[in-house]
Amino acid sequence: MEIIQIVGLGLITTILVLIIKEQKPMFAFLLTAFTGITIFLFLIGKIAVVIGVLEDLANRADINMIFLKTILKIIGIAYIAEFGAQIVRDAGQESVASKIELSGKILIMVMAIPIVSVIIDTVVKLLPT
Template sequence: MEMVQVVGLGLIATFLILVIKEQKPVFAFLLATFTGVVIFLSLVDKIADVLGILTQLAEKARVNSMFLETVLKIIGIAYIAEFGAQVTRDAGQGSIASKIELAGKILIMVMAIPIITMMIETVVQILPS
């Protein structure tokens, strides 16, 4: 889905949500969530293309696949946490949204440990003993 279509879908959904919100707030929330999911699913092909290119570049550069996999997982966690937090915030649950964001940050920190460990080990090997 191209950007104009995404914006068009977003504007139409926003207009409908504003109209529906007064009478049926639950339906308005469901429409907002559904619209977000449709936009995300429409971008899955683009995401797959980017992942394929990054994998090819990493193979050509002979980068350890663990690094690329870890970075991609971290990016995925960040996007999923952000999407979940936004949906939760749209439902009026700001405190739960904050907890989702915190969980995402902690999981990112956990995922980064192997990379940080390898970097520290490399620096220790370079330094004279």
């Protein structure tokens, strides 16, 4: 029941932030950021388990590990960009948050090029000439 702990921590943080925000907005932001990082660190073990299962499935399916690692990197970029953008939004910097999201999307496109190239090559080979 880890979700109960995570939601509980989120609710307690929210109450504290609402109380502290009027007097010390910087401290309220730091508390919010610290809570987000704490939740992320709490979930790292779960993420490692998922990655292990995916690697095992890829090995059994005889999938090239380069593709799996690239997909995992893409997923990581998406999560980290979203997390960073949300923290920056909490600080009231919407324009910076938008730039973080744009950067994440561009990096995902760059990382996806090898996979898209292989897919296009495969489709071209399947087409009759």
